[in-house]
Amino acid sequence: FVGTKKQARSVIEDEAIRSKNHYITERWLGGTLTNFVTIKRSIRRMMQLQRDSESDEAWANLTKKEILGLMREKEKLESLHRGIKDMKKLPDALFIVDTVHEKIAVAEARKLDIPIIALLDTNADPSVIDYPIPANDDSIRTIQLITRRLADAALEGKSGKKVKAEEKTEEKIENVEEVE
Missing domain, CATH: 3.40.50.10490 (Glucose-6-phosphate isomerase like protein; domain 1)
Incomplete structure (x- = not known):
């Protein structure tokens, strides 16, 4: 959809x-279908940021500015890929x-x-x-x-x-x- x-x-x-x-x-990213490998990489990055933000140790050694940057990246990726994060193959x-x-x-x-x-x-x-x-x-x-x-x-x-x-x-x- x-x-x-x-x-x-x-x-x-x-x-x-x-x-x-x-x-x-949100926004249709160019290559969502034709360059799905790159989109999947971006989704993996989003999932990694989600896991890291939930664990205390992952961001313990980072400054507030670095944490804020990672949080913004995570939010942006979540808004763009929220509906396709579980997509394993191209749609029918x-x-x-x-x-x-x-x-x-x-x-x-x-x-x-x-x-x-x-x-x-x-x-x-x-x-x-x-x-x-x-x-x-x-x-x-x-x-x-x-x-x-x-x-x-x-x-x-x-x-x-x-x-x-x-x-x-x-x-x-x-x-x-x-x-x-």
């Missing part, structure tokens, strides 16, 4: 966590909110033949997207609705069972058919 726009950040993070998927809500697909804003993510996925599912506004080019979803990518409610449905689909795909929200929708459809 990729959504670095202000409107999309919290929704993307919540739904990605709920569906146990990786996400990026990307869901992107606003492909105009996330040009680099689209280009990297294209280069690696990773399928793209994207929420597209009228200003975006749907020809470069495998599964375009035309909708207002500035509306929080639209982002929430579509992201929730995709997260449900991801959960369903992982478990092989229907998700409750899907079942409720199907029940409503059946009730409407009975009335007709």
Whole structure:
């Protein structure tokens, strides 16, 4: 799940966590997919800084200035890599909110033949997207609705069972058919 726009950040993070998927809500770093080896190195550095900050001995001989610098580095790395720190391999697909804003993510996925599912506004080019979803990518409610449905689909795909929200929708459809 990729959504670095202000409107999309919290929704993307919540739904990605709920569906146990990786996400990026801060800045898309160039090379996140195409240079994944370097990104993994950066994630290892972040994990090392986390372990060191939790142990008393690791930073005992450092000055306050050095500790502050390491803490800032740790916070920066955590904000950039929070959603992908457990990612072991490249994703099977990307869901992107606003492909105009996330040009680099689209280009990297294209280069690696990773399928793209994207929420597209009228200003975006749907020809470069495998599964375009035309909708207002500035509306929080639209982002929430579509992201929730995709997260449900991801959960369903992982478990092989229907998700409750899907079942409720199907029940409503059946009730409407009975009335007709």
